[in-house]
Amino acid sequence: GAGVSQSPRYKVAKRGQDVALRCDPISGHVSLFWYQQALGQGPEFLTYFQNEAQLDKSGLPSDRFFAERPEGSVSTLKIQRTQQEDSAVYLCASSLVRGFYNEQFFGPGTRLTVL
Amino acid sequence: DAKTTQPNSMESNEEEPVHLPCNHSTISGTDYIHWYRQLPSQGPEYVIHGLTSNVNNRMASLAIAEDRKSSTLILHRATLRDAAVYYCILLNYGGATNKLIFGTGTLLAVQP
Numbered sequence: 001g002a003g004v005s006q007s008p009r010y011k012v013a014k015r016g017q018d019v020a021l022r023c024d025p026i027s028g029h030v031s032l033f034w035y036q037q038a039l040g041q042g043p044e045f046l047t048y049f050q051n052e053a054q055l056d057k058s059g060l061p062s063d064r065f066f067a068e069r070p071e072g073s074v075s076t077l078k079i080q081r082t083q084q085e086d087s088a089v090y091l092c093a094s095s096l097v098r099g100f101y102n103e104q105f106f107g108p109g110t111r112l113t114v115l
Numbered sequence: 116d117a118k119t120t121q122p123n124s125m126e127s128n129e130e131e132p133v134h135l136p137c138n139h140s141t142i143s144g145t146d147y148i149h150w151y152r153q154l155p156s157q158g159p160e161y162v163i164h165g166l167t168s169n170v171n172n173r174m175a176s177l178a179i180a181e182d183r184k185s186s187t188l189i190l191h192r193a194t195l196r197d198a199a200v201y202y203c204i205l206l207n208y209g210g211a212t213n214k215l216i217f218g219t220g221t222l223l224a225v226q227p
Contacts, residue, residue, distance in 0.1 A: 004158070033214060042202060042217030043159065056212045091158050095213070104215065106158025 002026070004107035006092050012113045013082045021077045021110045025094030032075050033104060034067055035091040043091055049075060082114045119203045124222040127193045135188040135221055137203030142183050146205040150177065150188050151215070154199045159217075162188065162201070198225045 005024045013019050025032050031050055035043035036059075046065065048056040051072035060067070064082075069075040079086055089111050093104040120138040127133040139148065150162040163170055163177045165186075170177040176189040190197055202220040206213060 031213070033212075035215075035217075040219075042200075042219050043215070045214040045216065048212040048214055056214065059214075093158070102213075103161035103164075104159075104213075106160065108156075109158055 004092055004094055004105050006090075006107040006110050008110060009108065010111050010113075012115065014115055015084060016081055018078065018080045019082055019112065021079075021090050021112070023075045023077070023092030023094075023107060025073065025075070025092070026105055027073075028096070029094035029105070030072075030097050031095045031102075031104075032069060033093040033095075034075070034077050035093065036061075037089040037091055037109070039088070046077070046090075079112075082112075084114050087112055087114045119205060119218055121201070121203055121218065121221045123219065124224065126224045126226060127190075127197075129195060129225055129227050130192050133190040133193045133197070133223065133225075135190075135201050135203075135223065136185065137187070138185045139203070139205055140184045142205060143207065145209060146207050148177065148179060148183075148186050149204045149206050149215070150175070151202045151204065151217075152199040153202070153220070154196075159202065159215075164206075193223075193225045195225050195227060198223055 007022045034046040037043040045059040047067045049069040064080045066078045089109040091109045093106045095104045096102040149164040151159040153159040165177045178187045200220040200222050202217050
């Protein structure tokens with residue numbers, strides 16, 4: 001079946017531009033996570049949704065970062081006024097339920113380069 | 116959160132077993148040990164997880180020390196496709212989320 005998809009796969013932005021990154025989770029998956037991965041580092045947690053509710057946004061690095069999942073399915077990560085330090089791969093993951101562990105399925109990521 | 120320590124890199128030969136170590140001396144009684152791997156230019160993928168007993172699945176085996184302060188991921192016959200970064204992660208299911216806290220992992224190189 002279809003896995004987690006993300007678009008665009010690559011995004012180049014000029015410093016100061018706003019960007020929107022899309023995640024299509026696996027159908028029926030309740031939990032959705034966003035992670036940021038800088039070059040040579042492991043992924044770092046940004047935010048978590050359970051259905052449409054954003055239950056944890058403790059990893060968002062600044063108020064320029066905003067995520068939404070209005071209908072409990074597709075999610076969008078928006079970065080306003082991009083800075084060079086925002087350059088990274090943004091990974092989305094989904095899992096079936098919370099409460100007991102289900103593996104997280106990751107998308108291929110969106111590579112953001114801010115010039 | 117309890118931390119894990121892994122070697123930065125390891126090498127293996129194709130079709131030989133690989134033992135990837137992980138130290139987690141501050142693990143709590145309710146922390147599960149998870150392994151994910153990340154192939155080049157891909158998102159991470161789940162490999163295996165366990166609590167106390169050794170675990171086997173089609174991808175790998177997980178050997179957990181009796182005191183749970185260390186564990187070893189075992190790939191029984193490495194293939195070129197197993198070249199990846201392997202992450203050892205502790206996860207406590209009692210948290211509000213099941214967010215994964217990755218370290219820098221072990222970069223496994225497999226030689227033909």
